[in-house]
Amino acid sequence: MNTTQIKCFLAVTETLNFTKAAAQLFISQPGLSKQIVSLERELNTLLFIRDKQKVRLTPAGAMLAAELAPLQNNLTEIIEKVRTIGKGFSGTLTIGVLEGQWLGESLTNSCISFMKGHQNIDLVFRQGSFKELREWLINGEVDIILTLRFDIADIPGLVYESIDEDEAILAISKQCAAGKKEHIEPADLAGEVFIAISPEDSRAGEELSKKTFKKLGLSFAGIKYAPNLATAMMWIEAGQGVGIINHKSSLVMNSSIRLLTEIKIDDREASSCIAWLKNNLNPAISIFMGELA
Numbered sequence: 467m468n469t470t471q472i473k474c475f476l477a478v479t480e481t482l483n484f485t486k487a488a489a490q491l492f493i494s495q496p497g498l499s500k501q502i503v504s505l506e507r508e509l510n511t512l513l514f515i516r517d518k519q520k521v522r523l524t525p526a527g528a529m530l531a532a533e534l535a536p537l538q539n540n541l542t543e544i545i546e547k548v549r550t551i552g553k554g555f556s557g558t559l560t561i562g563v564l565e566g567q568w569l570g571e572s573l574t575n576s577c578i579s580f581m582k583g584h585q586n587i588d589l590v591f592r593q594g595s596f597k598e599l600r601e602w603l604i605n606g607e608v609d610i611i612l613t614l615r616f617d618i619a620d621i622p623g624l625v626y627e628s629i630d631e632d633e634a635i636l637a638i639s640k641q642c643a644a645g646k647k648e649h650i651e652p653a654d655l656a657g658e659v660f661i662a663i664s665p666e667d668s669r670a671g672e673e674l675s676k677k678t679f680k681k682l683g684l685s686f687a688g689i690k691y692a693p694n695l696a697t698a699m700m701w702i703e704a705g706q707g708v709g710i711i712n713h714k715s716s717l718v719m720n721s722s723i724r725l726l727t728e729i730k731i732d733d734r735e736a737s738s739c740i741a742w743l744k745n746n747l748n749p750a751i752s753i754f755m756g757e758l759a
Contacts, residue, residue, distance in 0.1 A: 634736035659707035
């Protein structure tokens with residue numbers, strides 16, 4: 467059953483006259499009859515009883531008319547909306563961005579190019595914590611998330627692409643005892659508090675931190691859990707301890723922060739990535755990803 471058959475069928479049900487229905491649709495009567503016959507063959511059901519005096523609906527035809535009639539007024543509008551969105555000419559693309567992270571030059575350029583080339587698609591940004599980004603993505607509140615790779619491993623049906631192969635790095639305030647030293651060794655951090663993301667916000671982040679401690683032989687005076695990344699960054703800036711960030715963190719350009727490049731973490735799981743759900747049919751996703759290629 468196609469849209470032409472539906473239009474022809476509904477026109478005949480309204481007029482109960484093939485000639486009037488054909489005139490209403492601006493097609494020939496034989497053309498209209500051909501569409502009705504084709505529909506009846508497809509359904510293997512007689513829809514109209516035709517004789518010289520009048521046209522009547524069969525019980526099957528009456529039931530089909532009752533089901534299709536409510537769609538008549540909206541059918542054309544629905545089809546046009548689907549076609550338009552399918553071509554990517556209009557709609558909305560909502561992107562969730564991890565708090566405290568920069569987009570970076572290449573992604574910023576891609577966003578600008580996307581907005582210039584697709585002015586009928588609204589590009590909407592939302593900032594959130596690790597947990598919020600995961601929940602928004604799963605609930606369909608955002609189409610794409612920009613986050614760190616370690617935090618998305620357990621989301622089913624996820625597709626992702628790395629934006630940068632970025633190394634994790636330790637950061638500390640220059641006002642902390644270790645931050646004032648000319649050269650810092652792992653043992654120099656033993657008197658500092660480690661600021662970690664709470665497992666409620668990112669269990670994967672907590673586990674990655676512990677794995678890093680073990681790998682580098684790091685020990686700390688204690689661990690202080692921040693409810694989210696934004697709070698963790700604020701605590702690091704305030705001199706309350708040392709934490710792990712990446713090079714897209716806004717702390718990187720903070721003059722009061724010392725990046726401990728001498729202690730090599732060499733863990734690419736903290737790299738930035740862009741992720742979306744495989745079953746999200748928003749055509750703007752593929753258009754946006756095309757800008758990143």
